[in-house]
Each structure stands twice: as C-alpha cells, then as structure tokens.
Amino acid sequence: MILLITGMLLILAGIWAILVKKDIIRMIIGFTVVDTGVHLLIVAIGYVKGGTAPIIDRAVSTADASFAGMQAISKVVDPVPSALVLTAIVIGLAVTGLMLAYAVRLNKATGSTNIDDHEEQKW
C-alpha cells in the first residue's frame, strides 16, 4: 500500500515537472520520475501479502520439480508484473537516451534548451 501511494506521488510529481519546468533537461528528468512511479505502481499491484521473489530455490525444492512448484505458489508474488517492469526499466533507459539525444540536437541547432526559445515548435 505504501508502495502504491509512493508510486502515485512520483507520477504526480513527474507530471508537475513536465508541465511546469521550462528547461528541456528538467522535463526529461520529470519523464524519468514518472517512469519510476509507474514501475512502482505495477510492482505494487503484483505484490502478494507475505510473498517472496518468484524463484524456486533449492530450499523449497525437494526432489520433484513440479512438487516444488506446487509448494511455491503459496509463497511467491505475481511474476507477470515483475517481468513487465524488468523490460520496462531497460526500455525506459533507451527512451530517456533518445529524449536526451533530441535535446542535444536542439541545443546544437539553436543554442538553447529552454522551451520558450522554441516557439515554432508550438502547435
């Protein structure tokens, strides 16, 4: 529950930063904060009370692998949100890199990363 609320607050703080800040770099930081908040939110949704990582280790497994799996079901968290977040973190890194590359290009072309200097980009 704390995880869920923290994720929501991070999303809101990031959206505030995206909408209010003038500097493109700060807006990109806002995007990454939203990213982190969404990850926390997804992980919080997949959490099972008292659960541990969905990896059946030697302590749980006795001799029969399928029996170990049956035992583990009562002890582990949902693996699907973990898998989604796992890939989303790497994708988020690459997308942040793409945004920063765009900021570098914009800075090269006009010498400014302030959004007010790019009035022609407005719709």
Add this chain to the structure above:
Amino acid sequence: MIKYLLVFVAVLGIGWILWQLGVEFQTAQELNPLASEYVRGSTSDLNMPNAVTAVVVSYRGLDTLGEVTVLFLATAGIGFLLKRRKRSAGLEIDDTDGAANVPVCDESALAGLEFDATGTTDPQNNLSNSLGSLSNSAVKTRTEGSEILKTGANMLVPMIVVLGIYIFTHGHLSPGGGFQGGVVIASGILMLIMAETRFHLSHLLLHISESLSGLAYVAMGLAGLILLGVDHFLDPRYLLAGQFLALFSAGAVPVIYSLIGIKVGSELASVLASIQHEGEEL
C-alpha cells in the same frame, strides 16, 4: 498565473484518477489463477526455477520480442540524431536534414548565437562560426581520466563484463537475465569510455553482434514454430529440458536469454558510442 492554475487542475485530475485506483486496491492474499499457472508451469513444464524468466522468455515471449524491437528503434533514433556528418569533398551537405539546417545557421549567424558546425564544409557554417565565435563545441577535447579511474577501469572492466555474461547465462536459475546482463556489460563499457579518451568502439562490430543476435533470436522462435507445430512460436521446449537447476536446462531458454543479453549489451554500447563521438572530430 493562469498556466499554473491549469497545470494544477491537470495534476489534480490525474491524482483523482489514481486515487480511484488506490481506494479500490487491496493487497492480494494469494496468487490469481493465471499467475499460479505460470509459477506451476515454469517448474513442471519448462523445468526452470525462475518464474519471471519463464514469463519473459516463454509465456510472454512475443512481448519480449516487441520490447527488443522498441529498444532497437530507440537506439537507431539516437544514432540518427547524434550522427556525425562526414567531411565530403563537395561543398554540399548531402544529408536528409541538410536543407533544414541552412536557414537555422543563417539565423544564428545574424544573432551571433553559438552554432555548432555539424557540417563544417558548408561555407555558411564557416561564416556563422567566424561570426558567432563564442565557442565551438566541435573542437572541444575531452579531459583525460585520472590515474585512479584509469587503473580502476583496467582492473574492473573485465570483471564487470564477466559478471554481465554470468548474469545473462544464469537468467533461468537466479535473479537476472538478458536485459540486466546487457545493462551490466554496457556499464562496464561506459567506465572504459570515461577512463580512456582514445578508446573507440568499433561500430561495425557492434552492428554485426546486434544484428546477428537479433536474427538468431527470431530464428530460435521460428525453430519452435517448425519443430513443435503452429502456435508454438518462441516455445523453448524443442531442446532437451535437462536436469532441474543445471546450467544447460529448460530447453532453449538460456540460449534465447543469452542472445537477448548480447543484443541489449551491444545496443546500449552503441548508444554510448554515439554519445561519445558526438561533439568530437572524427
């Protein structure tokens, strides 16, 4: 003022949407049927202990293929945006965005703004350089890494790369996998780039390893389609299941995850390489 009010209303609205999610939410007491099926299937069906890897590589394998594609597209976009223009013999910029650059450099020359001459063969760019002679980021040189950083990098980088390979080959047994292992390898390469100014990654080698691993990943998926029949795309069970908790077990999962690791590692390394070469004369 009115802008801040609108932003406040927007944030409040999104907060209200999230609040609706929050009040309804209760921490689950037990796994839902789908998740327990995945956990049971990862041990009994695919013969591997890590249920997250089972979901990433096998059960949601198509999603992972899509995510790798997104990663590839983002990398290609970074390479396109930060591309160095080669010095050509003629005076023309034969790039796709060369036409868009010319009016901008006129403007910056008049305003005396700093303009980085990405295509220095263009006479207008040279003019803008001489006029707006504040600074030219194209000729700046990077400072050499300190002795501590250099020695540390020489000692640590091989170990970091080996750790990355360990993480992605053991993805089906322990926490980790291709995505994490690839990022670890790329962080080692970042350390090398920071320490050595004259370190250049071979773009050709990166492109070859990236393309081959991506191709092999799709081929591994298609092998399941051919060997096991339709609706078995990316099913890893056509290789032997092996012994539970052994390195070569769980069918094709270690192979597929290693390929993903190589692909992610080389893609992020090529991102680092394009950022490194940006702003430097080649």
